[in-house]
Amino acid sequence: MSKIWEANYSFTSNNVRPSPIREMLAVIKQPGMISFAGGMPAPEVFPIEKFYEGAHVLKDDGANLLQYGRTEGYPPLKEFLAGWTAPRMGREVSLEEMLITTGSQQALDLVSWAMIDRGDTVITENPTYLAALTAFYNHGANFIGIPVDQEGMQVDLIPEALERASKEGRKVKFIYTIVNFHNPAGATMSVERRKKLVEISRKYNIPVFEDDPYGYVRYDGEHLPSVFSYDDEGGVLYAGSFSKILSPGTRIGWVTGDKEIIRKMTVFKQATDLCSSTITQALVAEYCHKGYLDEHLPVIIDNYRVKRDAMEESFKKHLAPRGVSWVKPEGGFFYWLHFPNLTTDDLFKKAIDKKVAFVTGDPFCIKESDGKHYARLCYTFPTPEIIEEGVKRIAEAIDELTLSAKA
Numbered sequence: 001m002s003k004i005w006e007a008n009y010s011f012t013s014n015n016v017r018p019s020p021i022r023e024m025l026a027v028i029k030q031p032g033m034i035s036f037a038g039g040m041p042a043p044e045v046f047p048i049e050k051f052y053e054g055a056h057v058l059k060d061d062g063a064n065l066l067q068y069g070r071t072e073g074y075p076p077l078k079e080f081l082a083g084w085t086a087p088r089m090g091r092e093v094s095l096e097e098m099l100i101t102t103g104s105q106q107a108l109d110l111v112s113w114a115m116i117d118r119g120d121t122v123i124t125e126n127p128t129y130l131a132a133l134t135a136f137y138n139h140g141a142n143f144i145g146i147p148v149d150q151e152g153m154q155v156d157l158i159p160e161a162l163e164r165a166s167k168e169g170r171k172v173k174f175i176y177t178i179v180n181f182h183n184p185a186g187a188t189m190s191v192e193r194r195k196k197l198v199e200i201s202r203k204y205n206i207p208v209f210e211d212d213p214y215g216y217v218r219y220d221g222e223h224l225p226s227v228f229s230y231d232d233e234g235g236v237l238y239a240g241s242f243s244k245i246l247s248p249g250t251r252i253g254w255v256t257g258d259k260e261i262i263r264k265m266t267v268f269k270q271a272t273d274l275c276s277s278t279i280t281q282a283l284v285a286e287y288c289h290k291g292y293l294d295e296h297l298p299v300i301i302d303n304y305r306v307k308r309d310a311m312e313e314s315f316k317k318h319l320a321p322r323g324v325s326w327v328k329p330e331g332g333f334f335y336w337l338h339f340p341n342l343t344t345d346d347l348f349k350k351a352i353d354k355k356v357a358f359v360t361g362d363p364f365c366i367k368e369s370d371g372k373h374y375a376r377l378c379y380t381f382p383t384p385e386i387i388e389e390g391v392k393r394i395a396e397a398i399d400e401l402t403l404s405a406k407a
């Protein structure tokens, strides 16, 4: 095998980490495996027919849609989003305040291009979305992790962390937060903390990146205003996505914020992919303008609520008696389980033997060992019956592990 590439790798390439979840896909694809691992939407709720209805846009406007599009995004989609997101954002944003991205994952990369120099620090929740950590890390970031409780990030701890960072000569560039139905912790940030976060951001002059792919997938209670809506000084970037509310295959997300930072990210996007697929944006826009997204949301919410409740019941039956604890999420895709009596790395191996998969807590944590007693389970993909069977298998894996530890 040629070593010619390896001999010339960049520093980043020599230090890059593949996603543990993407790497796990091979194991998970084994026949008979029940997977709670990837954060995947349920295929049975994809609105295939209604989405396909929009295919006429190709006949109507093919000459335009088959051409390169604008880096900023397809205007009819941006117009829809500006109106549709207004209640959450506190106002209707202008089109210059929004950039369409290739999934919200791209917004994480673009903000990194715009903000992070090698050695800079990003404040995140601990635990946090592991592909955000990877995106920031690939740009040379290091991290300060702020613990999460039932009300989300414990923002009161940020000032002290900032002061310590400043004494250590670290440059904190932004605060990354997942405010609704956190991945992986399931928690939702309270309104008080959202307001406090904006105060802290202003006081210390550190901007906030609010990542919200799950916000519209709420099962109980009222929607909360975004952090963005509490800030009228342009210090918050808000990222949204069609992945969890329509289809991840569209690879369409958006990021909203001050015109200047949106412009910077647009310039980086020019060199990343020129533009997101115009055809896909047009199909999504057509679907949304017909009002189908608003009709679709209750369908997915009803489907996922049943699965969330099935998982909750299975946990009560099989895991609570074995000392496992959790907080019931009000929306989103994930449970974050605490196993005080074992390490989830060991449990994972046993679970795979029993043909059930989840993600261990360590890759979500700033210091990996912080996650060793935790696991993330996604409930949106399997049916309620499969959820019960999978949780039962995890309980059996716990028993075998406990027995072998005693032996």
Ligand SMILES: Cc1ncc(COP(=O)(O)O)c(C=O)c1O
Pocket (backbone or CB within 6 Å): 039, 102, 103, 104, 105, 106, 129, 178, 183, 211, 213, 240, 241, 242, 243, 248, 252, 253
């Ligand atoms: C918190 C969070 N942010 C961003 C993403 C990326 O989503 P996408 O690129 O599909 O919009 C995900 C996907 O799981 C996520 O959980």
